[in-house]
Amino acid sequence: MxxxxxxxxxxxxxxxxxxxxxxxxxxxxxxxxxxxxxxxxxxxxxxxxxxxxxxxxxxxxxxxxxxxxxxxPAEEMLLEMAKSLVERKDLRGALEQMNVATLPDTLRERFHSWLNGYFGYSSEVQGMRRFDTLRFPLTQTLHSLDPATINFTAEAHVVNQLFDPLVRYNRLTQTVEPHLAHAWEADASRTVWTFHLRKGVLFHHGRELTAEDVRYTYERLKRYSSGALYSWVLRQVDTVHAADPITVVVRLTEPNELFLQYAGTNRASIVPADLCEELQEKFAASPTGTGPFKLSLNDRSMCVLDVFPPYFQGRAHLDRVELWRIDGVREQEPGLAMESFQIIHNYRLPDEAADTWQQVQQQGATCRFLTFNLVKQGPLLDPSLRGAVYAALDRGKLLERLGGDAIYEADSFVRHGDGQADPSAPERLVRDPERSRARLKRLGYAGERLRLCTIPHYERDAQLVQGLLQEAGFAVEVKLLTVEEFKGEQRLHADLLLFSIMLDNDAELRLIDLYTSMQRHLEPAAKAKVGELLQRVLHESSRERRMETLQAIESHLTAKGLLCFLYFKRLKTLYHASVKGVTLDALDWVQFKNIWFKP
Missing domain, CATH: 1.10.10.10 (Winged helix-like DNA-binding domain superfamily/Winged helix DNA-binding domain)
Incomplete structure (x- = not known):
């Protein structure tokens, strides 16, 4: 080189x-x-x-x-160097080298043509066995692979391959099923939960899972719980006791009918006590779990998962999965992306590929929405001005500017996708900039600057919302915070907060988490009402009645002008006809364990 x-x-x-x-x-x-x-x-x-x-x-x-x-020629040498970088697993370096402005387009086309043959599924015979590899595009950075500190969908997906929780939630039957724990029971007060672990479950470093690992995991989650997803569950965990090597007893401070569902989330995946203590913060980059795949490499270019043959639920069909970090794969030419990979998330299926590719649109969806910070003194304390903000957000125009596939207007978390409007939602007005500015003046808005706050992942959404509000006569600035800053007090300096929520298997938990978090910036009466309804949800054993109560929280917030829906986006997965065994996990990503390829 x-x-x-x-x-x-x-x-x-x-x-x-x-x-x-x-x-x-x-x-x-x-x-x-x-x-x-x-x-x-x-x-x-x-x-x-x-x-x-x-x-x-x-x-x-x-x-x-x-x-x-x-x-x-120098260009030929650059091409060979780029190929060499790819073969050394440095895709980012290769792409940077081929993006030099002086290189002819024909040379770039030759490189991408070669790359097409390198990506995707490959199989080679090694002695008496076949070695199958899947190369998969990853467009998000993996900041952490520690179940306790993950924040984004891609991180959660990889954690699902590396770790296991005590139980699993079955979306089809809407029941909790055994996993690391083969059985469990709760006492009459619904505050003491006892889990019985499977024998012989191995961590990737060869040690057998014990009740002490479960105790350590939950105690560790409590230490990490400040601002974390589902931290409200952990605040209810009083003690975790290893009664014997395969029996764990969890005592709650109050009944929580969703605790078992929490025990089935990837956030509550069981980690090895010995390695976590040894590695401390380094565990996030080189984790060890009990999952069907073990981590072999994790650097700036790729994440490599090798099969873990002793997996307690049976060996995966694939031998290796390589997650290549590629920025902008969705913006590539359709032919390039579809020739490079056999499985692609959130990619529009070209008409000419319909014969050889299949498409699944998942049940889960992400929802973008705005909330209003009523803790901060400012013009949006006036319900009429909040209504004017709602009226200014032309969602048809927003979707047009967003572009993309499988995106549609949102009106409800609970009824998403049914096409029914919430009768308690504020009326949307005909968008006319002059009328809007005149209305703002009548309402007493004097051009005060509103701060719209979100995290960098949703910057584009924030900018589009900013544009719509500015067209209506509002003065708006966008403030980006890191994920950790957004979890803390800094977001309370904003007037508007742009959130996103994933509504998948864990929809109930996620909605409770959202409303618990929103209480920090609600006015006292709304905060008290939401708190009362949340307690009712946690004590209710019927899922149907829990969802009715969650709908009541949503309707209350919408009627008060405290919650403004923007849009839903469904995740779509394309897969080639040669791919078999496609099933989806809680985050609606393909489960690598079940994939196999028909030659």
């Missing part, structure tokens, strides 16, 4: 010389180009000549010109 860089530097120093054209040059000139001694120049030229890149005919004597003939 280093020798190739020297050749490129040398070749670019004489752009007027064609390949196979002799160049008369002195060692002094070459030493200046390569920034090294005469002796090293001669050694480099001999090595390049041996590679067939050039021909070097030296002449003796200081100042006498020797003959140099280039045989390989």
């Amino acid at each position: 280093k020798l190739a860089r020297y050749y490129i530097r040398l070749r670019e120093a004489f752009p007027y010389v064609r390949e196979e054209q002799e160049l008369a040059v002195t060692l002094d000139e070459l030493a200046a180009v390569l920034d090294c001694t005469h002796r090293n120049v001669v050694l480099l030229l001999k090595r390049m000549s041996g590679e067939g890149w050039l021909q070097w005919s030296p002449k003796r004597g200081r100042g006498i010109r020797s003959l140099l003939t280039f045989r390989v």
